[in-house]
Amino acid sequence: MRFIHLADVHLGAVPDRGCPWSDKRENEIWETFRRVIAGIRENPVDLLFIAGDLFHRQPLPYELKEVNELFSGIPETRVYLMAGERDYLKENSFYRTFTWAPNVTFFPEEKVTCVKDTQFEVYVYGMSYEHSQIRQPLYDGVRPVKNNGVHILIAHGGDESHCPLNTAALAGAGFDYIALGHFHTPQNVIRDVAAYSGALEPIESNDLGAHGYIEGRIENGKVKTRFVPFSIRTYSQLLLNVNEESTQLSIEEALKDEIFKKGGLNIYRVILQGKRKPELFLIPEKLKSFGNITEVLDETRPAYDLEELQKKYAGTLIGDYICFFMEKNRNTVEDKALYYGLQALLETRHSS
Structure with a gap:
């Protein structure tokens, strides 16, 4: 039976x-x-x-x-x-x-x-x-x-x-x-x-x-x-590793290659991980145009040398900011706050 x-x-x-x-x-x-x-x-x-x-x-x-x-x-x-x-x-x-x-x-x-x-x-x-x-x-x-x-x-x-x-x-x-x-x-x-x-x-x-x-x-x-x-499509997560050599264009090309390998009909959540050049400005939303992509999560971090920056900016707001986070056992949210805040402070200092 x-x-x-x-x-x-x-x-x-x-x-x-x-x-x-x-x-x-x-x-x-x-x-x-x-x-x-x-x-x-x-x-x-x-x-x-x-x-x-x-x-x-x-x-x-x-x-x-x-x-x-x-x-x-x-x-x-x-x-x-x-x-x-x-x-x-x-x-x-x-x-x-x-x-x-x-x-x-x-x-x-x-x-x-x-x-x-x-x-x-x-x-x-x-x-x-x-x-x-x-x-x-x-x-x-x-x-x-x-x-x-x-x-x-x-x-x-x-x-x-x-x-x-x-x-x-x-x-x-x-x-x-x-x-x-x-x-x-x-x-x-x-x-x-x-x-x-x-x-x-x-x-x-x-x-x-x-x-x-x-x-x-x-x-x-x-x-x-x-x-x-038996399904026509599947949902998948695509992890794309980013490094200091990565550019927006190279990330887009890597994404297209992965979608070609895994199937163009499938539906993806894209997660960007790794350390990027601090000056690289990513446009995650642009990646949605390369396939059936529901979400792009940017979990990359700027590749800062925190100890070097702390020494360089000792006695300033930037140095104090780094010191505050370096002394903590950071969770994911605090880690993001450190890097986003640091990037904003450095950009403000450079623009002034």
Whole structure:
């Protein structure tokens, strides 16, 4: 028996709103979900688990209809679906009145229930959020029924505001597999037993690394899983080292080279590090024009010889300023204050 476990698709989301590529991202999220279904159509799986937040917000009727048409196109695959905190069941939610295709099971209430799939002797347990926050650990007391077969729990949450999870309780519950959603980073909680599939496509700039879904096989009562990278884009951090030989142009060329190596479709946060010539005036914002760049952080420092400057300007405001910081065990903020303030003082002195 084969299954696919995915979660946090966030249909309707517009990541990086205001950036030149944001409109494309909204369409790409839909397209990646369609590609998953197309892949199942070509290479069928028996079960598809969607562990919450299929939609980024309350789904509209035409969106539910489109998703349902996709599901109806894979009639041999049993689909199990729950609402998460983003698309939770409001009182007037269109989820409540929607009629799904025969191969789809939607969990319609905020109470864990069990559905038996007689074709595969599989018991699937799940519920939907009826509130945007659930502070009670609703999954911790759930146990499989005492019947032979495969027992699978679909669960969404894991932080204090969204169904807190006790890992030890999950490990001892007795489920053959626990398909988790809510956290956007793929992660194994218990190898081959409980895992977050992560967001299908990265939604926020902190959703770093590969994204996709989990594919599983159940043979002789044992589950084996693997993560399948599937997203069109990834978010990455690019670290660019700056030295005293660096110029604005050389930094721009280095950035273009790195983006070419890592992929022009991907989205980057650029961090400049190292020591630069004190007189080099960087224009970090200009770097955004060389790719899909959400942010440029300038963490460089001017390459001052503090001890030499302290001696040179002893008895002056500059010397006292350096001495004040040199005597401290500086944190990152104080370190920046030292260099920014020193640069301003030196420039003021030179201009006068």
